[in-house]
Amino acid sequence: MNLTCAFEIGEAVNHKKVSAVEVAESALARIEAVDSALRAFITVERERVLARAGEVDRRVASGESGMPLAGVPVAVKDNICTRNLRTTCGSRILESYIPPYSATAIERLERAGAVVIGKANCDEFAMGSSTENSAFQVTRNPYDLGRVAGGSSGGSAVAVASGMATLALGSETGGSVRQPASFCSVLGLKPTYGRISRYGLVAFASSLDNIGPIATNPRDMALLLSVIAGRDEHDSTSAPVPVPEYTAQVGMSVRGMRLGIPKEYFGEGLDPEVRSIIEAALSNAKSLGCELKEVSLPHTAYAIADYYIIAPAEASSNLARYDAVRYGFRVPDPQDLSEMYKRSRSIGFGAEVKRRIMIGTYALSSGYYEAYYGRAMRVRTLIKRDFEKAFETVDALLTPVSPTPAFKIGEKVDDPLAMYLSDIYTVTANLAGIPALSLPCGFAAEGLPVGLQIIGNQFQEGTVLRFAEAYFRGFPVTSPKLKV
């Protein structure tokens, strides 16, 4: 069975042309066949998946409506809580954590008939850009098994790219859905901050975190977003902004749409091949009837430095909860409380998580707070204003997602700063709180995918998806064969 389109699966299951159990069996068979090579999943509980699919079939049989995702297999990043299903965050410290509740996004997916097929690998606590920081396994890129999947939502992107799931949820703090989506030739959306409830998303940096959906086409993305978006009383930062009919918006014309090309995203460091693929995409956009104009976002160069103060500062506070008391790993026979905290955390957390907790603790410590965190919050205001000014004259912005295609496994693990710089074009949207999508737009000479980034104004996901659909229909990308 072809698992690429959620709309088709939902319709077929609702019309009883195929059962949710048959769809689940196809997905499980695909996982069985290819995941030993890709390592996208941390946990797949076969019996549970089939039982959930069976429930969907019974709901369909009893005449229940309002299940647009009936039987659709969804991979869920392992930092999103699923009731009674292990949720590790890719960390030893949560290796055996079984959440007593599900994230709101999961509740909404299941209400719409979707079936959680498994928990997807990620960098530990979503801290990383390659999924190499998982405590359990390295996920491989399906277009080149020697290369990274991107990260931190690498498992989610690979699951969809390789047909093990039709949709996926990842999470974004600084590009963690868009960059792996770009590396694996799928769509990845970072929504407006507050668009999707964060309840049940394990906290990393609360002012930047978002749940981000992954799909193979813009219509599925619109459908998935419309299911999980909206106000949730369990998340005080979820926005009381009505959820528009995204699926209706995607078919609308893009003629006359004003697109800004920020010159700072095409400077030094951009791989020449990625540049030429993106430039070709820009002329394609023009031929769709869009109006292109150069714009400037002058504080772009400071975004990575700004992010690497703000995100670790918030992380150092959020990750203080791992105290080995209420849940999580505890060392055996600690002498006293202080030793219990220190040794449990030092063994339970991996190197990158410890590095960020340390940077954050330093940035917030007495005597340094104003110089680091205080200054970073002000620079964040300037980055946000750059976008506000640009959106006075354009409807959306087009940029590359990442300066290079997928890099080799091991290439950047010993150089944290080089790893951080692979997010240079994506962290800006997190700092500004605005939506941005990674859309597949071509392949580099070695057969590696390249993504086009479409950045929209606050709550303008509909505009972003409308352009994506027009581009997707107008300029279909021919993919090389997967390596699995």
Add this chain to the structure above:
Amino acid sequence: MSISRADVLKIAELAKLHFSDEELVAFTAQFQRILDYVEQLKQVNIEGIEPTSHVSLAQGFERFIFREDEVKPSLPVEESLANAPDPGEGHFRVPKVL
């Protein structure tokens, strides 16, 4: 800003983390590189610029939206303790504090 081994040890104490001697050497060097990189923020003129701690506040919400303070059902004790490393008698057990 130059970072010393003593600085790293002090921050580790605040963060409740422990590093071996070998880890400390590698870590201090990486820490220094990252701090050198973020130094560039000092080039930005931030005079008169308000801080953004959270984007929701700038999205036209006056404040975060809290629910009414009404008692609602909560997790049963057994479920709350199910993930605890050392539960006992309906509580979380920890090493002796006093």
